[in-house]
Amino acid sequence: MTYSEENYLKVIYHLSIGNTKGITTNAIANEMDSKPSSVTDMVKKLAEKDLVIYKKYQGVSLTDKGRQHAVMIVRKHRLWEVFLVEKLDFSWDEVHDVAEQLEHIKSEKLTDKLDEFLDFPTEDPHGDPIPDREGKIAKVEKQLLSETELHQKVICVGVKDSSASFLQYLDKQQIALGSSIEIVSREHFDQSLTLKVNDRQLSVSYKIAANLFVKTV
Amino acid sequence: MTYSEENYLKVIYHLSIGNTKGITTNAIANEMDSKPSSVTDMVKKLAEKDLVIYKKYQGVSLTDKGRQHAVMIVRKHRLWEVFLVEKLDFSWDEVHDVAEQLEHIKSEKLTDKLDEFLDFPTEDPHGDPIPDREGKIAKVEKQLLSETELHQKVICVGVKDSSASFLQYLDKQQIALGSSIEIVSREHFDQSLTLKVNDRQLSVSYKIAANLFVKTV
């Protein structure tokens, strides 16, 4: 399995979540900053190897084999992120690019030993679940802050967008995983929210709330 | 810098040690399990980039820039080996293939943080020196056991060959870095040696002794 094939599988996997239909070549190309024609070529190759199901013009979906591969890449990615943050003192906005490289290291032993070394973490630094060595992913109860009721007390448990700029914004506003949050009021005009974060009052745009995962206390 | 270019630099670097003349394309091809013609092509590309000096039929040598790159790859390789052994409980014969992959991860921050996390080790699990972040390599006093005098008390500080089979042999014979060794006698017929290793008597072939680095106590 090449580096490139692995990246395709990973992207198809991520696009498949909450998406029952076939993933279009356009969507994949978009996600990978490549061209649809390149995707068509690669997808044919993946289909040859029984990693995806592909019918011309109908989009692609992962086979069980393909999904298993993809999940293992996600597992490695998230374990390495935990390592970088917990052991090497990286901040949560710095880990993505390095983990993007580390996720391709091929050694089951390494992955499992790393998992053990980190004490079998269940979530990465952005609150995303870490598949276990069988590929099983623990279902986490979470909802978007934007879909939470007024005055409901919740705890921040994850981010939907994990871009550096968003994460740095959260740092600046002192919002982190574990922060307790309550929506104090909603502004009808622009849907912005006034929050109480760890007893501090704070106003955020709708977009921020739509990218924060929370759970009820 | 591609994965492949880095591998060439690394191989040229290793072949250059204790070799003042240009490294032949044949020697490189041999080391990389590739063909001399492939090497010629790559070497031209590296010369274009000022990483090596190359004159047709005269072999190659590293430029300062090329050597610096190579040393950084070696640094990463050896740091990761320490990580695998010290933190993840790999044995010294298992680390090479994984480190071969990890050495290509591009992140100066990762390398330096890893170095710090490991407490700035000066040697890898096979006794090879780890270049510092400037690329400086501490000179270690060591000699081959095969060139050591009778009854001289020495300590094992490294291996010349770090193949899994040799390392596993050493494990079996309970020879490790730090073992105290003394040559009790030499057999004239086949140059085999009788050793006293940590007060245990042991007979080894010349080849074994010619692959063990020791230092005088």
Next chain:
DNA sequence: AAACATTTTTAGTTTTGTCTAAAAATATAA
């Protein structure tokens, strides 16, 4: 349902890194 717009695929190139086989240069031997 025909016309138009959009999406997807095909066909043909390009780049990177490899190879084989032949040619050229260097090294060795008579």
Next chain:
DNA sequence: TTATATTTTTAGACAAAACTAAAAATGTTT
């Protein structure tokens, strides 16, 4: 020092993964 053997390079091909431009299929309107 000429002949022979070995090493190294060149020339031409190939596979992987990307691209552009054109063709084909699908979707959307009117």
